[in-house]
Amino acid sequence: MADETWKPKILGILCNWCSYAGADLAGGGRIQYPPDVRIVRVMCSGRIDALFVLKCFADGADGVLVSGCHFGDCHYLEGNFKGAKRMFMVKRLMKSIGLDDRRFRMTFVSASEGAKWGKVITDVVTTINELGPSPIKEFNK
Amino acid sequence: MAEKKKASTKKTEAKKQEVKHEAPVKQEAPVKMEAKTQAPAKVPVTTGPKVKPRIGVFICHCGTNIAGSIDIKAVEAYAKTLPYVVHADNYQYICSTPGQKKITDAIKEQKLTGTVVAACSPRLHEPTFRTATKEGGLNPFRFEMANIREQNAWVHMHDKEAATEKAKDAVRIAVAKASLLQDLTPKTVSVEKAAMVVGAGIAGMQAALDLAAAGIKTYLIEKSPSIGGRMSQLDKTFPTLDCSQCILTPKMVDVGRSPNIELMTYCDVESVEGFIGNFDVTIRKKARGVLSMPEAEAKGIVGGGCNGCGDCEPVCPVIKPNPFEMGMKPRKAIYIYHPQVVPLLYTIDWDSCVKCGLCVTACGEKKAIDLEQKDEFVKVKVGTAILATGFDLFPIEKKTEWGYKTYENVVTSLEFERLICASGPTSGHLIRPSDGETPKRVAFVLCAGSRDNAGIGKPYCSRFCCMYSLKHAHQIYEKIPGVASYLFYMDIRSFGKMYEEFYYRIQDEGAKFIRGRVANILEDPATKNLHVYADDTLLNRPVDMEVDLVVLAAAVQPGWDTDRTRKLFGVSCSSDGWLLEAHPKLNPCGTTTAGVFIAGVCQGPKDIPDTVSSAEGAASAASIPIHKGEVELEPYFAMCIEEKCAGCGMCVNLCPYSALALVEKDGRKVMEVTEAKCKGCGTCGGFCPGGAIWMNHFATPQIVAQIDAFFLGGER
Ligand SMILES: Cc1cc2nc3c(=O)[nH]c(=O)nc-3n(C[C@H](O)[C@H](O)[C@H](O)COP(=O)(O)OP(=O)(O)OC[C@H]3O[C@@H](n4cnc5c(N)ncnc54)[C@H](O)[C@@H]3O)c2cc1C
Ligand code: SF4
Ligand code: SF4
Ligand code: FES
Numbered sequence: 001m002a003d004e005t006w007k008p009k010i011l012g013i014l015c016n017w018c019s020y021a022g023a024d025l026a027g028g029g030r031i032q033y034p035p036d037v038r039i040v041r042v043m044c045s046g047r048i049d050a051l052f053v054l055k056c057f058a059d060g061a062d063g064v065l066v067s068g069c070h071f072g073d074c075h076y077l078e079g080n081f082k083g084a085k086r087m088f089m090v091k092r093l094m095k096s097i098g099l100d101d102r103r104f105r106m107t108f109v110s111a112s113e114g115a116k117w118g119k120v121i122t123d124v125v126t127t128i129n130e131l132g133p134s135p136i137k138e139f140n141k
Numbered sequence: 142m143a144e145k146k147k148a149s150t151k152k153t154e155a156k157k158q159e160v161k162h163e164a165p166v167k168q169e170a171p172v173k174m175e176a177k178t179q180a181p182a183k184v185p186v187t188t189g190p191k192v193k194p195r196i197g198v199f200i201c202h203c204g205t206n207i208a209g210s211i212d213i214k215a216v217e218a219y220a221k222t223l224p225y226v227v228h229a230d231n232y233q234y235i236c237s238t239p240g241q242k243k244i245t246d247a248i249k250e251q252k253l254t255g256t257v258v259a260a261c262s263p264r265l266h267e268p269t270f271r272t273a274t275k276e277g278g279l280n281p282f283r284f285e286m287a288n289i290r291e292q293n294a295w296v297h298m299h300d301k302e303a304a305t306e307k308a309k310d311a312v313r314i315a316v317a318k319a320s321l322l323q324d325l326t327p328k329t330v331s332v333e334k335a336a337m338v339v340g341a342g343i344a345g346m347q348a349a350l351d352l353a354a355a356g357i358k359t360y361l362i363e364k365s366p367s368i369g370g371r372m373s374q375l376d377k378t379f380p381t382l383d384c385s386q387c388i389l390t391p392k393m394v395d396v397g398r399s400p401n402i403e404l405m406t407y408c409d410v411e412s413v414e415g416f417i418g419n420f421d422v423t424i425r426k427k428a429r430g431v432l433s434m435p436e437a438e439a440k441g442i443v444g445g446g447c448n449g450c451g452d453c454e455p456v457c458p459v460i461k462p463n464p465f466e467m468g469m470k471p472r473k474a475i476y477i478y479h480p481q482v483v484p485l486l487y488t489i490d491w492d493s494c495v496k497c498g499l500c501v502t503a504c505g506e507k508k509a510i511d512l513e514q515k516d517e518f519v520k521v522k523v524g525t526a527i528l529a530t531g532f533d534l535f536p537i538e539k540k541t542e543w544g545y546k547t548y549e550n551v552v553t554s555l556e557f558e559r560l561i562c563a564s565g566p567t568s569g570h571l572i573r574p575s576d577g578e579t580p581k582r583v584a585f586v587l588c589a590g591s592r593d594n595a596g597i598g599k600p601y602c603s604r605f606c607c608m609y610s611l612k613h614a615h616q617i618y619e620k621i622p623g624v625a626s627y628l629f630y631m632d633i634r635s636f637g638k639m640y641e642e643f644y645y646r647i648q649d650e651g652a653k654f655i656r657g658r659v660a661n662i663l664e665d666p667a668t669k670n671l672h673v674y675a676d677d678t679l680l681n682r683p684v685d686m687e688v689d690l691v692v693l694a695a696a697v698q699p700g701w702d703t704d705r706t707r708k709l710f711g712v713s714c715s716s717d718g719w720l721l722e723a724h725p726k727l728n729p730c731g732t733t734t735a736g737v738f739i740a741g742v743c744q745g746p747k748d749i750p751d752t753v754s755s756a757e758g759a760a761s762a763a764s765i766p767i768h769k770g771e772v773e774l775e776p777y778f779a780m781c782i783e784e785k786c787a788g789c790g791m792c793v794n795l796c797p798y799s800a801l802a803l804v805e806k807d808g809r810k811v812m813e814v815t816e817a818k819c820k821g822c823g824t825c826g827g828f829c830p831g832g833a834i835w836m837n838h839f840a841t842p843q844i845v846a847q848i849d850a851f852f853l854g855g856e857r
Contacts, residue, residue: 023291038314044822049826049841076798112721
């Protein structure tokens, strides 16, 4: 079992226009959520290379969250479609190597969905807490 | 172990730094340099690959906003331990003048190559600190922000320890990126001296008039046959009670006359390409079936075209309800909405036209009617655009408990406006639809579908229904002696200038106010009278009120075509569909798409005074880039690292803007970016299997460094 002091390491990669703005809105609304997710901002979820996510897992991340605009709402028309396709591929890849694909989440949060952002983070953190430390950490030792 | 990792990352970072310099050399040529203003001698640090990054970190207290939940001193001490950080400081408000001076001074004194500010969101203050970085003598793009307010201090208010750890991580991630950032020069593009306004209600008309008065050619696009919007359907307007048409018609005429306004009624926006300064918009001119005089002249029909005489209308055999009159008055298949329409041009409703040709004969020599007309497409180029697509009523029949469309004597507020209006279907005599009698007892149901968190209605306040219901009560007292009016309300929102006074005036005129939501309405089948059931929450007793007519102050919702239109312009909306402003307080007319603005009710319910103010605001904002003549675009575009490009062409199809193509170079195929088309989303860069696409400011090595830095937080 994981030791008591273990805290999940989760990275969130967000698009600037919707999800990052939604996360800002959650802040403005003082919506409280668990502090375990670190954030990297990119312009569009289409920018996110599958390798970024896989690198996170290979280096021992317990969870990764990718969040963009709703379909049809991407600031760049369809960057999120193209990005999402890749992300589904990541999920399949994770399954095929026996890594629980619940460790990876792709969500769609708009700039007006501050409350939803709080829920997403809470949900991701809860899931990762349930799953415990990533098994890949053992290999990396 | 952790040590080893750290060291190896440093090495890769150094390596990556070399890689990154392949790209920017190319970038300079097509870009109009704004660096002229930056005397090169003032730049203290060269950008050569040999220079070790020197990063300065500035941590903001934001009063107690951040300092209340995060241990600033601890974050500062930690920042000093990070690779390449040579300077760390904190201040109460870094965005203040002395705060920014700390940045500019440190850049000069410490010979910084990059700056990091840990404060609020980059979506708020990135421009501020970029300017400060530039003033210190660095390229403004050598700045990175760590968001420790919106996404930290404010959302972890009760866990200072965890928030402080998260802030340290955010600083570390930002420093990793800052040490790899490079000089970039914004692209400067010229701005087309023309604007577009979509929707010609009072908001769109006012915006177009202002733009035109400022000397800007303005295309005003309206989907329906006439301009005026909802305001042209109103009888009087609160709180001054001036007649709506009387104050609107002169403006409509001005719009029709203005030489700078190109009015395009019965038109839809079909597609939008380009970006601020150069939007290429395709307009669908829906076939009207009727030629205007200039159109006829263009076709060689001398002296022909529709002059609005109306000879066609009486001969048309088809009778349909007129939507302008809320279906309460008939119209023909060839119609105008009302006598004051602008432009005064008939329109054929193809759905009901039987193509008998009688109107063509009646029109005679004017030859204005073309029963075979087809939609046409027109392309225009504009520098900026304003969306003013207005609202529709919420389909209140969905609230079945109030019986709209089931009971004849339940009407909506817009139907009431037409019934009480002298130019309406009853010439201003308010009647009961069931028997044409004058009602003696009228109930007004406020918040009908608004402020409805539980049901299928709307959660928001529709903002003008309280006030227009007061107005409606006044109007019946004015017209029907001895009438009784009952307003069922939740609370009366009379927030505007002279509104509260208006409320008291209506009370004095005799209106009765019952505080309580109407539970349901039942009809007495014999009399068609209505029983309104509610709980009077002030007297704490149930009410069963028998009335002759019920008026539902129905909630409003975005116009039905708003969603399609906003997507064409890349404008976001809130969960209820209203168009989203860039910032609710500081940028209420702007959107997140540069060069696109919003005005009027399409943003959220507004009465006419607020609508007109917002339209003038939007027009002013939209005229700024046009008057400046050029705008700077963020230089986040893609570049091809040709040595790495395998010429597979996968990226070409990925780009949403067709900015990429394969070209022959030195006997092999490589990808080429058309900078003017690239918007910098990075969809291509996120895919390229060979890593051959360099995304300015979001380059792979920079993001990888951020991910590495995320891990360097130790195992915890
Ligand atoms: C019953 C009632 C009574 C009212 N009484 C008052 C009052 O007394 N005083 C007051 O201050 N306010 C009153 N109001 C509010 C007032 O009607 C609005 O403030 C005002 O009409 C808003 O103007 P607008 O231009 O934003 O929208 P609209 O009037 O809805 O105009 C929008 C225009 O855009 C067009 N359009 C929509 N979508 C597109 C598209 N995709 N492409 C092209 N064109 C498009 C529409 O056809 C329309 O012409 C009342 C409202 C109601 C419902
Ligand atoms: S303006 Fe008045 S009636 Fe309309 S939704 Fe708001 S509170 Fe209800
Ligand atoms: S970043 Fe790539 S995909 Fe996006 S617009 Fe530019 S060229 Fe197209
Ligand atoms: S901009 Fe948000 S997903 Fe493309």
